[in-house]
Amino acid sequence: MAGKPKLHYFDARGRMEAIRWLLAAAGAEFEEKLIESSEDLDKLRYDGSLVFQQVPMVEIDGMKLVQTRAILNYIATKYDLYGKDMKERALIDMYTEGVADLGEMIMLLPLCPPDQKNTKLTLIQERATNRYLPAFENVLKSHRQDYLVGNKLSKADIHLVELLYYVEELDPSLLANFPLLKGLKTRVSNLPAVKKFLQPGSQRKLPGGEKSLERARKIFKF
Amino acid sequence: MAAKPKLWYFHGRGRMESIRWLLAAAGVEFEEEFLETREQYEKLQKDGRLLFGQVPLVEIDGMELTQTRAILSYLAAKYNLHGKDLKETVRIDMYADGTLDLMLMVALAAFKHPEEKEESLALAVKKAKTRYFPVFEKILKDHGEDFLVGNKFSWADIQLLEVILTMEELDASVLSDFPLLKEFKTRISNIPTIKKFLQPGSQRKPPPDSHYVEVVRNILQF
Numbered sequence: 252m253a254g255k256p257k258l259h260y261f262d263a264r265g266r267m268e269a270i271r272w273l274l275a276a277a278g279a280e281f282e283e284k285l286i287e288s289s290e291d292l293d294k295l296r297y298d299g300s301l302v303f304q305q306v307p308m309v310e311i312d313g314m315k316l317v318q319t320r321a322i323l324n325y326i327a328t329k330y331d332l333y334g335k336d337m338k339e340r341a342l343i344d345m346y347t348e349g350v351a352d353l354g355e356m357i358m359l360l361p362l363c364p365p366d367q368k369n370t371k372l373t374l375i376q377e378r379a380t381n382r383y384l385p386a387f388e389n390v391l392k393s394h395r396q397d398y399l400v401g402n403k404l405s406k407a408d409i410h411l412v413e414l415l416y417y418v419e420e421l422d423p424s425l426l427a428n429f430p431l432l433k434g435l436k437t438r439v440s441n442l443p444a445v446k447k448f449l450q451p452g453s454q455r456k457l458p459g460g461e462k463s464l465e466r467a468r469k470i471f472k473f
Numbered sequence: 474m475a476a477k478p479k480l481w482y483f484h485g486r487g488r489m490e491s492i493r494w495l496l497a498a499a500g501v502e503f504e505e506e507f508l509e510t511r512e513q514y515e516k517l518q519k520d521g522r523l524l525f526g527q528v529p530l531v532e533i534d535g536m537e538l539t540q541t542r543a544i545l546s547y548l549a550a551k552y553n554l555h556g557k558d559l560k561e562t563v564r565i566d567m568y569a570d571g572t573l574d575l576m577l578m579v580a581l582a583a584f585k586h587p588e589e590k591e592e593s594l595a596l597a598v599k600k601a602k603t604r605y606f607p608v609f610e611k612i613l614k615d616h617g618e619d620f621l622v623g624n625k626f627s628w629a630d631i632q633l634l635e636v637i638l639t640m641e642e643l644d645a646s647v648l649s650d651f652p653l654l655k656e657f658k659t660r661i662s663n664i665p666t667i668k669k670f671l672q673p674g675s676q677r678k679p680p681p682d683s684h685y686v687e688v689v690r691n692i693l694q695f
Contacts, residue, residue, distance in 0.1 A: 316563060348540035
């Protein structure tokens with residue numbers, strides 16, 4: 252009975268991209284309804300489709316879900332990408348939050364005023380090199396398994412690999428000293444569903460340029 | 474055998490307060506170690522106890538958990554405050570996540586310059602009144618039940634009460650348009666574990682003052 256999940260967002264990575272990655276990696280086909288104008292967004296709000304008036308929103312299993320984390324956790328549970336018990340879940344959550352913290356910094360960089368961009372970029376590079384990448388490299392080093400938690404693919408691996416692509420886009424040299432992370436990136440990228448998603452023509456979104464930012468500003472009025 | 478959970482944080486609300494609320498509401502006794510010097514913090518980091526070099530840190534069930542949301546999620550599941558099935562869990566996550574964003578706005582405002590701080594706090598109150606409280610009022614109205622999800626006390630109810638009380642500290646009239654939330658506030662406050670937590674002498678922390686801000690700035694060096 253259930254149709255495919257339907258994603259409501261604008262044509263950009265933003266906060267929806269992690270959801271696209273997770274669904275794709277789970278092998279779940281999904282549809283997208285793109286928000287192209289502030290009128291489109293207003294209509295969703297007026298229809299009562301957005302619990303807190305915000306997107307991302309994902310229609311799935313008869314529900315209209317909002318809040319990125321809630322959506323990701325639902326999908327992960329549904330597709331068995333959330334560990335085998337509470338303790339594994341806690342580790343997956345902890346790693347996911349670390350990924351989200353660095354990911355948020357990278358996502359918000361284009362919104363930075365020009366005179367602050369260099370400082371922000373330096374901070375991102377510093378945090379990646381000294382805080383986040385070493386943490387994940389050490390997790391892999393500690394157990395020498397193929398995946399971060401429980402020797403099994405989980406949302407933590409998918410979110411981390413997505414982040415590693417963004418880190419590489421920003422500055423390829425950042426990954427140089429993290430062989431295990433590079434290994435994880437390769438391994439996860441070679442999973443059939445992920446490999447497909449990484450190919451041109453998939454629903455993966457490209458980095459937003461100036462035009463994309465302008466469109467976002469118009470839709471979300473900021 | 475289980476030892477009490479041990480919380481490592483500054484002597485104030487910040488990002489740890491929602492965790493204190495959840496433990497207290499669940500009737501779980503917990504210990505606290507307060508960070509008062511840079512040396513204490515650096516020792517935690519050097520000992521490798523902080524995955525991303527940050528607090529909150531909660532020692533529980535043999536794990537050293539960091540990342541606020543990971544901790545909250547683990548505790549909610551452990552103490553049966555996370556719904557009876559996936560559909561209830563996702564609704565609790567949606568509601569809790571929304572209110573947590575609001576709590577963090579308030580927590581971070583303490584560290585801004587006076588004018589910006591006032592603006593941030595006013596914005597938080599505005600969001601509470603226009604974006605969040607109407608949603609929760611409607612949820613309670615639509616199902617007529619005592620609790621937000623599944624006719625059972627959950628993490629979402631604890632989070633909502635915390636937000637209500639925090640907003641009332643900033644604007645005493647914040648619930649004036651929300652009769653069901655007023656009743657909710659009274660009802661949840663009277664739950665014995667919560668009633669106890671709301672009494673003087675409990676582990677509940679006061680709003681941030683200039684001394685707290687100074688200590689945190691000194692320890693985190695910003």
